[in-house]
Every structure is written in C-alpha cells, then in structure tokens.
Amino acid sequence: MSTQIEQEQTEEQTEAETAEPAEQSPQERRLSEKKARAEAREREEQAREEVRDADDTVQIKVFRYDPEVEGKSEPRFDDFSVPFFKGMTVLDALIYARDHYDSSLTFRHSCRQAVCGSDALFVNGQQRLGCKTQMADLEGPVRIEPLPHQDVVKDLVVDMEHFYEQMEAVEPYFQPDELPEGEREEQRQSPENREKVKMSTRCIWCGACMSSCNIAAGDNEYLGPAAINKAYRFAMDEREGEIQKEDRLEIIEQEHGVWRCQTQFSCTEVCPKDIPLTEHIQELKREAVKSNLKFW
Amino acid sequence: MHEHDVLVVGAGGAGLRAAIAAHEEGADVAMVTKLHPVRSHTGAAEGGINAALHPEDSWELHAYDTMKGSDYLGDAPAVETFAQDAPDEVIQLEHWGMPFSREEDGTVSQRPFGGLSHPRTTYAGAETGHHLLHTMYEQVVKRGITVYEEQQVLDLAVTDHDDVEDRECHGVVAYDIASGEIQGYRATNGVILATGGPGQVFDHTTNAVANTGDGYAMAYRAGVPLEDMEFVQFHPTTLPSTGVLISEGVRGEGGILYNDEEERLMFEYGYANNDGELASRDVVSRAELTEVNEGRGIEDEYVHLDMRHLGEERILDRLENILHLAEDFEGVDGLDEPMPVKPGQHYQMGGVECDENGHTCIDGLYAAGETACVSLHGANRLGGNALPELLVFGARAGKHAAGGDMKEAEISTGPSAKSEAGDLSEEVEIGAVDAGNRSVAADGAAIDAGTVVDAEVQRQEERVDRLLEDEGVNHAQVREDIQQTMTANVNVFRREDNLVEALDDIREARERYQHVAASDPSRTYNTDLMHTMETRNIIDIAEAIAVGALAREEFRGAHWREQYQERRDEEWLKHTMLAWNDGNPELYYKPVLLEAEKEYEPKERSY
Numbered sequence: 058m059s060t061q062i063e064q065e066q067t068e069e070q071t072e073a074e075t076a077e078p079a080e081q082s083p084q085e086r087r088l089s090e091k092k093a094r095a096e097a098r099e100r101e102e103q104a105r106e107e108v109r110d111a112d113d114t115v116q117i118k119v120f121r122y123d124p125e126v127e128g129k130s131e132p133r134f135d136d137f138s139v140p141f142f143k144g145m146t147v148l149d150a151l152i153y154a155r156d157h158y159d160s161s162l163t164f165r166h167s168c169r170q171a172v173c174g175s176d177a178l179f180v181n182g183q184q185r186l187g188c189k190t191q192m193a194d195l196e197g198p199v200r201i202e203p204l205p206h207q208d209v210v211k212d213l214v215v216d217m218e219h220f221y222e223q224m225e226a227v228e229p230y231f232q233p234d235e236l237p238e239g240e241r242e243e244q245r246q247s248p249e250n251r252e253k254v255k256m257s258t259r260c261i262w263c264g265a266c267m268s269s270c271n272i273a274a275g276d277n278e279y280l281g282p283a284a285i286n287k288a289y290r291f292a293m294d295e296r297e298g299e300i301q302k303e304d305r306l307e308i309i310e311q312e313h314g315v316w317r318c319q320t321q322f323s324c325t326e327v328c329p330k331d332i333p334l335t336e337h338i339q340e341l342k343r344e345a346v347k348s349n350l351k352f353w
Numbered sequence: 354m355h356e357h358d359v360l361v362v363g364a365g366g367a368g369l370r371a372a373i374a375a376h377e378e379g380a381d382v383a384m385v386t387k388l389h390p391v392r393s394h395t396g397a398a399e400g401g402i403n404a405a406l407h408p409e410d411s412w413e414l415h416a417y418d419t420m421k422g423s424d425y426l427g428d429a430p431a432v433e434t435f436a437q438d439a440p441d442e443v444i445q446l447e448h449w450g451m452p453f454s455r456e457e458d459g460t461v462s463q464r465p466f467g468g469l470s471h472p473r474t475t476y477a478g479a480e481t482g483h484h485l486l487h488t489m490y491e492q493v494v495k496r497g498i499t500v501y502e503e504q505q506v507l508d509l510a511v512t513d514h515d516d517v518e519d520r521e522c523h524g525v526v527a528y529d530i531a532s533g534e535i536q537g538y539r540a541t542n543g544v545i546l547a548t549g550g551p552g553q554v555f556d557h558t559t560n561a562v563a564n565t566g567d568g569y570a571m572a573y574r575a576g577v578p579l580e581d582m583e584f585v586q587f588h589p590t591t592l593p594s595t596g597v598l599i600s601e602g603v604r605g606e607g608g609i610l611y612n613d614e615e616e617r618l619m620f621e622y623g624y625a626n627n628d629g630e631l632a633s634r635d636v637v638s639r640a641e642l643t644e645v646n647e648g649r650g651i652e653d654e655y656v657h658l659d660m661r662h663l664g665e666e667r668i669l670d671r672l673e674n675i676l677h678l679a680e681d682f683e684g685v686d687g688l689d690e691p692m693p694v695k696p697g698q699h700y701q702m703g704g705v706e707c708d709e710n711g712h713t714c715i716d717g718l719y720a721a722g723e724t725a726c727v728s729l730h731g732a733n734r735l736g737g738n739a740l741p742e743l744l745v746f747g748a749r750a751g752k753h754a755a756g757g758d759m760k761e762a763e764i765s766t767g768p769s770a771k772s773e774a775g776d777l778s779e780e781v782e783i784g785a786v787d788a789g790n791r792s793v794a795a796d797g798a799a800i801d802a803g804t805v806v807d808a809e810v811q812r813q814e815e816r817v818d819r820l821l822e823d824e825g826v827n828h829a830q831v832r833e834d835i836q837q838t839m840t841a842n843v844n845v846f847r848r849e850d851n852l853v854e855a856l857d858d859i860r861e862a863r864e865r866y867q868h869v870a871a872s873d874p875s876r877t878y879n880t881d882l883m884h885t886m887e888t889r890n891i892i893d894i895a896e897a898i899a900v901g902a903l904a905r906e907e908f909r910g911a912h913w914r915e916q917y918q919e920r921r922d923e924e925w926l927k928h929t930m931l932a933w934n935d936g937n938p939e940l941y942y943k944p945v946l947l948e949a950e951k952e953y954e955p956k957e958r959s960y
C-alpha cells in the first residue's frame with residue numbers, strides 16, 4: 058500500500074514540475090511547491106485513514122476513584138468507547154466521555170494548549186499532557202491514570218500541594234543586588250544570558266517530572282526536578298546578586314537537594330516543554346562545587 | 354469565615370498585579386481563585402505588551418493609536434491614563450526579572466503590532482503571557498500574599514439597597530472545589546473582580562475552558578451595568594481545529610496571509626492596502642471570512658499564514674512557541690509549510706463598568722483586566738494592549754481598594770451616568786431574563802453589613818444542596834447549545850434575524866437551566882457541579898452580548914451589521930449599558946468621553 062502511494066506521488070510531482078511554465082517568480086515557485094507538498098500530505102493522510110481501524114472509535118480505560126461515593130471508593134478502571142476524529146487528543150477523548158457518558162468523570166484541564174499545566178496524566182505508562190497528546194499516536198486501548206506518586210483526590214485529580222511547596226522552597230523570585238539608577242532604566246541582560254536561562258523559564262508547573270522521578274518517589278523531601286530547575290533559572294541569571302546566588306545554592310545543596318539526583322533522565326524525558334532538566338541539575342551541582350571551593 | 358482587607362477574585366495577570374499593589378499599600382490582601390495562579394489564562398497570551406519606551410515614541414502616540422483603534426468608543430481619560438502608566442509597569446516587570454526578549458545592547462526588544470504607529474510591543478518570545486504570569490506570581494510568593502486556590506467564587510455578598518449606588522460589597526462566597534464546602538470571605542476594604550474573559554460563551558475560542566466570565570455575571574447580577582458587550586474581538590489567526598491562538602507577532606515579524614488561489618489577500622482584494630496583514634484585528638478577521646464565504650478559502654474553512662520566508666533563525670528566536678503549537682495541534686511544520694488559520698473568539702472589549710481607578714458603582718467593588726470595561730478598547734482592542742491594561746488597571750484597582758491616595762476618577766459610573774434610555778427596534782422581551790434567579794445577590798438578603806456575608810453563605814449552601822440532591826437536566830447540553838448559537842448567529846458578521854434567533858435560543862436555554870442538577874452527588878472535587886454553576890454565568894453573558902449587538906444599529910470596530918454598513922457617529926457615539934435591576938434588565942446609554950488632556954476628533958479608520 059505504502060509503495061503504491063509513493064509511486065503516485067512521484068508521478069504527480071513529475072507532472073507538476075514539467076507542467077510549470079518556464080518563467081516563474083521565486084514566490085510563485087515556492088507557492089507551487091507548497092501546494093504540491095500539501096497535496097502529497099493530503100493523499101498520505103487519506104491513505105492512513107483508510108488503513109486505520111474499520112470503525113472510527115477509540116477505546117479508553119480510565120482510572121476511577123471517589124472516596125466519598127459508594128461504589129467508587131474502591132479504585133477501578135472504566136472503559137469508554139469514543140468516536141475518533143482527526144487531531145483528537147487524550148483530553149478531547151476524556152471530555153467526550155465526561156460530557157456524553159458520565160458527567161462525574163473528573164480531571165483538571167483549562168487552556169488545552171499546553172501552557173496551563175493542569176492536565177498532566179499518566180497515559181499508557183508515561184507522564185504526558187492530555188491536551189497535547191494525540192490519540193492517533195497511542196496504542197489502544199489507551200490507559201489513562203492519575204500522576205503516580207501523588208495522592209489521588211478523585212479519579213484523575215491528584216493533590217499538588219507537595220509539589221507547590223517544593224517549588225516555593227527554593228525562594229523562586231528574582232533578587233538583584235540593586236536596581237539600576239535613572240528613570241525607567243533597565244537591568245540590561247545580554248541576549249546570550251537570556252538564551253542560557255530561556256529553557257528553564259518555560260516550566261508550566263505540571264508536575265510530570267516530579268511524578269516520573271524515582272528519587273522523588275522514595276524521598277518525600279527531595280526538592281525534585283521542577284524546583285531545582287526554578288532555582289537554575291535564577292542562579293544562572295547574570296542579573297542576580299552574588300549573595301543571593303550563594304544563598305540559593307545553599308538551598309539546593311542541602312541534604313535533599315541536587316545531590317540526590319541520580320541522573321536517570323526520566324524527568325527530561327517526560328517534560329512536555331522539552332526543558333533539559335537533568336542537565337540543569339548537573340550544572341547546578343558543578344556550580345555548587347565551584348562555590349564551595351571558593352571558600353577553601 | 355475568612356477575613357482580609359482586600360480580596361482579589363481571580364489570580365491571572367490582573368489579579369496578581371492588583372494583589373501586589375494592595376500589598377504595597379500595606380493592606381492585608383488575599384486572592385481567591387478557581388485555579389492555581391500559574392494555571393490562569395494570562396499564561397496563554399503570546400504577542401506582547403505595548404508601552405512607549407523608545408525616546409522617539411510617546412504616550413501621546415500610544416493614546417492616539419488606541420483611540421483610533423477603538424473606533425472612538427474608548428474613553429479618553431482611561432486611554433490616556435493607560436498610555437501614561439504602561440511604560441512604568443513594563444519597567445517594573447523588568448525589575449522583577451521578567452525574561453523579556455533582548456536587543457544586542459541588553460535592552461528590552463520591541464516589535465511592530467497591528468494598528469501601532471511605532472514598534473512599541475515588548476515581548477518574551479511568543480510566550481509573553483506565560484512569563485508575565487509566572488514573574489508576577491513569583492512576586493506574590495515573595496511577599497507572602499495569601500492565596501486560596503481552587504475556590505470557585507459563586508457570588509458577591511452585596512447589601513440589598515434599592516438604589517444600586519447605595520449598595521456595598523462586603524465579601525464573596527466560594528465553593529471549595531476539593532472539599533465541597535461553602536466558605537464566606539469578608540473584605541473590610543474591597544473586593545476586586547479579576548476573573549478574566551468569557552470566551553466559553555462561544556464554541557470556537559482561544560480562551561481556556563475556565564474562562565466562563567464569572568466576574569461579569571456576578572457583578573451584573575449584583576447591579577453593576579455591563580458596558581459595550583456587543584464588542585467581541587475575533588482574532589484572525591487561530592488554528593481551525595482547536596481555536597489555539599497563533600500570535601499577531603507572526604504578522605508583526607512579517608508573516609503573510611494567502612487564500613487558496615495563493616494570493617496575498619489583504620492586498621489583492623483591497624481589504625487593507627496600507628497596512629496589509631497588520632491592519633486591525635477586526636479588519637483582518639472580516640477579510641479572511643469574506644475570502645472563505647466567496648469560495649477562496651482552503652477547504653472552505655480557513656486561509657494560510659506563511660512565515661517560512663522569515664528564516665529559521667528569526668522564527669526560533671522570536672516565534673518558537675508558534676512552531677510547537679502548529680506542530681502539536683495541527684500537525685504542521687511552520688518552518689516548512691504555511692499554517693492554517695481562521696478567526697476565533699478571543700477577547701471581550703466590553704465588561705463590568707468601572708472608572709479609571711477600577712471602581713464600580715457599588716461601594717467596595719472593583720473590576721480589572723478583561724473582566725472590566727474602563728473603557729479602554731472601545732469597539733476594538735489593539736494587539737498588545739491587553740497585557741498593559743491588566744498591569745495598569747490591576748495596579749490602580751489594588752491601590753485604590755487598599756486605600757491608596759488616588760486622583761479622583763473622571764469617568765462616571767452607575768445609573769447616574771446614564772444619558773438616555775435604550776430602545777430595541779426588534780421585540781425581544783427584555784424582561785424575560787429573570788428565570789432561575791435564585792442566586793441574585795440583591796434580592797432581600799440584607800442591608801446590615803454584619804450579616805450580609807453569612808446570609809449569602811446560607812443562600813449558596815442551599816443552592817449547592819439543591820443541585821447535588823435534585824435530579825435534573827445536565828448542564829453540558831445547555832452550555833453547548835449556547836456556544837453553538839453564539840458562534841452561528843453572533844459571530845464576526847451579524848444579521849438582525851440571526852441575532853433574534855440567538856436571543857430565542859438563549860431564552861430557551863435559560864428555561865432549561867431552571868431544571869439543571871449535577872448528576873455527580875459527590876462533595877469531593879465535583880467538576881460537574883462547578884460547570885453547572887458556570888453555565889448560569891455563560892447564559893447571562895451570552896444574552897448581554899446578543900442584546901447589545903441587536904440594539905447597536907451601526908458598523909463600528911468589531912461590530913458589523915449587515916443592514917448598517919457605516920459608522921454612525923451622530924447617533925451611536927455612546928456606550929451600550931445593560932443593567933440588571935431585580936431581574937429586569939434595562940438597556941441604556943452613556944456618552945463617550947473624547948477629551949482628557951488631549952482631544953480626539955473621530956476620523957474614518959483606514960488601513
């Protein structure tokens with residue numbers, strides 16, 4: 058099947074190329090190439106759809122638990138069959154199941170564009186944001202559970218309190234030595250330094266990293282990847298004062314800080330914002346060593 | 354019962370800024386929010402923050418652009434205050450460590466945006482709102498401001514004086530989402546509503562699911578008029594399948610719109626020969642839909658936004674987030690192919706009537722951010738003006754509520770600001786909106802300040818008990834019907850028969866809403882109950898939008914009417930007000946203020 062599609066594409070493309078008039082502006086050429094690509098993609102998509110299951114529904118298995126309601130206080134899985142559409146995400150499937158089958162199905166969600174961080178879930182054995190995970194990319198039936206290693210409040214909702222406490226433990230706020238003098242004067246930052254901290258500022262506090270971390274699972278006091286990354290964001294900012302930087306390094310150097318990390322990379326793997334969390338933790342370990350050496 | 358000097362409802366950009374300002378005035382301030390603060394929808398803002406920072410720019414130019422963009426429905430005192438305060442607010446954020454995009458010399462970058470005469474949009478990549486939200490939350494944590502999170506505020510505790518202007522707000526009543534408890538919060542100085550927009554009134558919106566306009570509806574039912582609700586901004590570049598926003602920054606950096614004939618539509622069909630893709634949002638939205646309606650859309654639904662020619666380096670530096678959104682939600686690689694875009698509901702220009710200090714006509718009640726209508730944006734908001742708005746007016750509301758020293762407001766509010774009664778040419782039975790009003794704040798609760806919060810707590814407990822215990826209609830279908838009729842009938846293009854149809858549908862939904870109940874009986878994290886209560890707010894707001902749109906017989910800014918194809922300044926240079934008086938909404942008008950330090954002469958808007 059796929060060979061056939063490829064052949065058709067090649068023929069079409071050749072035709073299109075030969076049919077082109079000799080004189081074409083760069084813009085026209087670019088646009089006709091774009092059109093050819095779009096057509097090829099459309100054919101691919103059609104083919105894929107045909108190959109896909111004969112019936113266009115997807116199955117989800119959803120973790121259910123409500124401490125308060127009889128019949129739900131024992132954890133179990135509910136199966137839902139949801140009509141599939143192109144582009145459907147895990148969140149879409151959950152919303153469909155809730156609005157059409159069981160309005161008590163409970164999960165957090167808000168922006169549905171991967172920026173509010175509220176719908177981090179354990180999907181087919183991995184921490185993912187429901188809103189940016191395509192159903193088509195997952196093997197069915199899709200198993201949807203709350204984030205592991207956190208207390209379940211109800212169904213897919215976990216208690217985030219501990220995560221927030223750890224985030225706030227690193228004093229997550231900017232503390233420059235002094236503000237620049239002069240009216241409306243900025244604390245200039247080099248584009249290079251901004252680039253250095255850029256990835257660390259993208260954290261949406263979804264908690265996926267913490268949930269994926271074996272160390273955090275075993276040591277409740279471990280600051281965890283997100284909080285250490287937050288410390289990195291400030292420690293590496295050239296505008297932060299020296300004393301504050303030392304103070305923050307002390308926080309992350311404590312017993313349950315950076316040294317607990319065993320560089321298993323699971324946090325980096327699940328981060329929906331592609332933040333190199335493990336690398337940031339390693340870099341802070343090096344900074345901590347350097348700053349200690351200074352005093353010797 | 355919790356008690357604080359100042360209570361801020363909502364913890365997005367406006368709420369955080371208000372809380373910081375109140376705290377700086379020495380007030381004991383607490384935030385009560387439906388989400389955790391970093392989950393707020395301000396985090397989804399992409400483009401940037403307008404402020405006249407450059408020596409060649411000036412607040413006067415920013416004010417002029419904003420008045421022109423508003424189609425002369427902005428009030429000059431609000432617009433000037435805004436343009437004057439915005440630069441200080443941006444520098445303040447910079448001092449708080451906001452990771453702005455930088456020039457080579459380390460200063461904050463600024464880029465061009467639609468309708469601006471100078472490139473004055475400061476930004477942090479294409480994720481400005483995320484950084485703004487997190488930077489301000491950091492400051493709230495630093496100051497140790499109390500945050501009551503995942504508390505859904507159900508209603509305001511307002512005294513029951515007959516005259517709205519005699520009423521006082523003493524606090525709020527909230528539903529603790531995790532435990533199901535109803536809790537009273539008393540505010541000794543003031544309550545600030547900063548609950549964001551009502552995008553969920555429509556079914557194709559850039560707004561988060563939480564954006565159900567709770568603040569609008571609560572203030573409205575307590576007696577504060579809603580102002581200019583017919584002006585709904587449709588953003589021209591949203592992804593067709595989800596409504597996810599593609600920042601105006603793409604066009605600001607040079608992105609181009611093409612129709613299915615691969616023509617650069619803004620020029621080739623003459624929609625905006627001067628400004629092309631960077632014309633105002635209302636102009637571009639209409640242009641795109643006209644193309645689709647005339648058969649030149651792609652798949653009869655959308656147009657293409659192309660940024661490939663900007664080059665990989667520039668895209669990665671300034672618009673990286675856009676690449677991720679296009680990839681994740683539409684499967685399109687923006688470096689390699691154009692992105693599909695169509696207009697989607699984005700922003701509510703109208704809102705809770707307040708003055709330039711955020712104060713409403715009810716003593717102790719304030720509004721800020723998208724929830725409020727100062728009025729700054731008039732008939733159309735310029736891109737990049739929402740974030741500075743929430744900074745400037747969030748800060749002012751916070752300061753005022755905390756008892757800070759402020760200049761007396763020039764904008765008057767409440768029924769005494771009324772200039773003339775409204776008139777609807779079409780019969781819409783405006784009195785019929787009363788159905789299901791059992792949670793109206795001012796219906797005999799109390800006049801005694803000491804008991805008003807307790808009385809409201811009791812009323813909300815009864816309401817929640819009823820919704821949990823009764824059998825009834827599920828809210829989801831009612832909500833969906835409202836969203837669909839609003840998108841079908843009160844969208845970018847508006848016709849009289851459609852507007853009347855929308856109102857009929859809304860009335861019908863209101864009837865059905867009288868019989869709703871939550872089918873989940875649990876007191877633990879009951880989102881079914883939450884959404885049921887939000888749906889009430891959606892109905893009230895949808896109705897205010899549709900009534901305003903039907904009443905305004907002209908074409909101004911975002912409000913297009915088929916029968917009235919021009920701006921009619923002689924008759925319509927005025928604000929549409931809708932006031933809920935004991936369940937009997939009243940339509941009236943108040944004049945636009947076109948003069949403050951400068952005078953703004955209405956001119957034709959040309960792009």
